[in-house]
Amino acid sequence: MTKATITADPRPYHHGDLHRTIVGAALDVLSESQSTEFSLRELARRAGVSHNAPYKHFADKRDLLAAVSAVGFELLAKQMTDATKEHDSPRERLAAMARAYVRGGVNNPALYRLMFGGYLTGQDDERPAIERTAAENMKALLVDAISDGALGRLIPTAAANTREIDGAILIFWSQMHGLTLLLVDRLVGPREKMDELSESVLQGMLNGLANSIPAIPSGVWIGPPPGESNVPDLALKG
Amino acid sequence: MTKATITADPRPYHHGDLHRTIVGAALDVLSESQSTEFSLRELARRAGVSHNAPYKHFADKRDLLAAVSAVGFELLAKQMTDATKEHDSPRERLAAMARAYVRGGVNNPALYRLMFGGYLTGQDDERPAIERTAAENMKALLVDAISDGALGRLIPTAAANTREIDGAILIFWSQMHGLTLLLVDRLVGPREKMDELSESVLQGMLNGLANSIPAIPSGVWIGPPPGESNVPDLALKG
DNA sequence: GGCCAGATGTTGACAGCGTCCACTTAAGGG
DNA sequence: CCCTTAAGTGGACGCTGTCAACATCTGGCC
Incomplete structure (x- = not known):
């Protein structure tokens, strides 16, 4: 005993x-x-x-929060991919993705703010590697959804022009990101209408992109900044 | 002595x-x-x-940060109004305002995040009154710039339709807010190109709005949530 | 099979923090 | 001229993040 x-x-x-x-x-x-x-x-x-x-x-609290943030990115990416599976048309898939993105933020504002807010960005202006790669993977979803499907249908000329694709991605992402945060911070509401708001905003954006995609200045990057650190290839702890 | x-x-x-x-x-x-x-x-x-x-x-740290945030809103509002003074055409004034907005965020990310991030939004979902009114004043600038000038020229029909004006404001604001935060969080960059990026994004938005403004669902508010508290009329400490 | 190294978990300590309390100081109105 | 009261002080408390020294378990090597 x-x-x-x-x-x-x-x-x-x-x-x-x-x-x-x-x-x-x-x-x-x-x-x-x-x-x-x-x-x-x-x-x-x-x-x-x-x-x-x-x-x-x-190592410290920041390290823990970076891991939490990375999980958040993976969750959001999963919700976005799941949302697209139910739809066939590129336009519908893009809309579903937008809805899932906004919902993800609204349903857990603190997590969304942790992911995108500046807590992890120390004064070295460098995000933790694990969080960087998770964010990069999520961004890739946006790129695919726009360039493969909806963009190809709606703005056919863009397929041959990287700068224009980048322009469309930038507009789409910043639009959804901004809407999400305005909803989260209650500067726009009510939250229950987030699906309709996503659709409205998406429609307005597509109207604009259908005409012409504004060119993005050369040298602009979208997603984690390039070349600042050797991204460790998502090899999570052996 | x-x-x-x-x-x-x-x-x-x-x-x-x-x-x-x-x-x-x-x-x-x-x-x-x-x-x-x-x-x-x-x-x-x-x-x-x-x-x-x-x-x-x-009263406590949150109270102090609310005061700081309110100052931040006033500074941003001033920068925006100052920026518009140099221009005549509504389109140029709107663009200047957009540049000033994005610059304000990029030049002091921590302040911008304090203003728009959720720190001040306690679990009561209520922002401090002083910060609420400051935010409301700043939002009024956006409304004026869009509905009085640029919108009137570019989307003439909107002047008679509140829902459409709200739609345009929502799109403009969320677009600029999102761009600012993507720049601030280094998910888009480099920051030095923020003026060109603002212009690109604004142009894309105006392209869309020139065609048609997506209707916003009824019951949607833009700006601080209505009716939750009697906003104390900006009477700063007697 | 046994042992040892390293990974994992514990206990104790330290300085710094937000906040509460009782006390002191100065200034302005009757 | 005094006395209420706003403004500032010093001490205390419990909590925090983090460090250092120690305890315990486990897997790999002889």
């Missing part, structure tokens, strides 16, 4: 999967409190470990 | 204008560190007062 296996497993010394547990707890707390100002100690308490255990998995 | 007036005024017991000084210090630190995670104590140190003096002027 001393060693291990007393009754069942009251608390094995090693948790086993603390990394995932902590990230999950952070997502829970973030969703509940809608604030990134929770404490690492709170997460440790929820996970039933000592206040310092998380430091074996995350 | 004991009482007061020893040499000049080494530190009069009462500061005299601590409220303004603290807000100014907060703006300085915010600009320098590009983070809202400075401490009230740090501001007190800069102002040369005890760590508790600011509490005579601000």
Whole structure:
């Protein structure tokens, strides 16, 4: 009645999967409190470990939040791809994607703000690598949806012109991003009408792009800034 | 050589204008560190007062940041109005306004994020009154610029239709807001091209709006949510 | 099979933070 | 001239992020 296996497993010394547990707890707390100002100690308490255990998995709080943000990007990307599956026409798929994007932000504003807000962008102006690649993958979805389908139908000439595709992507993304954040910050509302608002805004954008796509200045990048660091190829921890 | 007036005024017991000084210090630190995670104590140190003096002027940190945010809205509004003065044509004035808006965000991302990010929106979903009215004033500028000038020329029919004007405002605002934040978060860049990007995006938007303005669903509000609180008429502290 | 290295978890400590409290100082109105 | 009261001070409390030293478990190597 001393060693291990007393009754069942009251608390094995090693948790086993603390990394995932902590990230999950952070997502829970973030969703509940809608604030990134929770404490690492709170997460440790929820996970039933000592206040310092998380430091074996995350260098500091910023590192943890970067991991949470990366999960957020993956969730959003999944919601966007899922949304497109139900539709055939490129126009409908693009609209579904836009709806999913806006919904993702509105349904969890704190997570969306963590992903896109500046918390992770330190004074080195460099985002954590894990978050960078997750964001890049999500952006690729936007690019595909616009250039492969809807854009090809609606603005046929664009297919041959990278600058024009970039222009369309920039307009689409900034439009949806802005709408999402105005909804999230309650500068536009009510939130219940977000689907109709997405559609309205998308329609207005397509009207414009159908005529002509404004050329983007050369040298402009869209997505994570190029060349600042060797992106580590999404090789998540061995 | 004991009482007061020893040499000049080494530190009069009462500061005299601590409220303004603290807000100014907060703006300085915010600009320098590009983070809202400075401490009230740090501001007190800069102002040369005890760590508790600011509490005579601000209920808590959120209250102070709300005041800072309000100043940010007023600064941005001023930059926007100033920018329009140099131009005659409505189209040019709208473009100047867009440039000023984007510049304002890019030049001080932390302030812009404080203004539009969710820090001030507590779980009561209510922004501080002072910040609400400041935001409302700034939004009025957008409304004027679009409906009075550029919109009247470019989309004449809209003048008689509130829903269409709202639609144009929504598209314009969300477009510029999104572009600003993508630039700020370095998801689009480089920042030096922000003026050209503003122009491109504006042009694309106007192309669309020139054809038709998507109708906005009825019941949608743009700007601070209506009726949630009696906005205190901008009467700043008697 | 046994042992050792390293990964994982714990305990204790430290400075800094936001905020509350009781106290002090100065200034302006009766 | 006094006295209420706004403005500023100093100390305290509990909480936080982070560091350092120590404990425990586990997998790979002899």
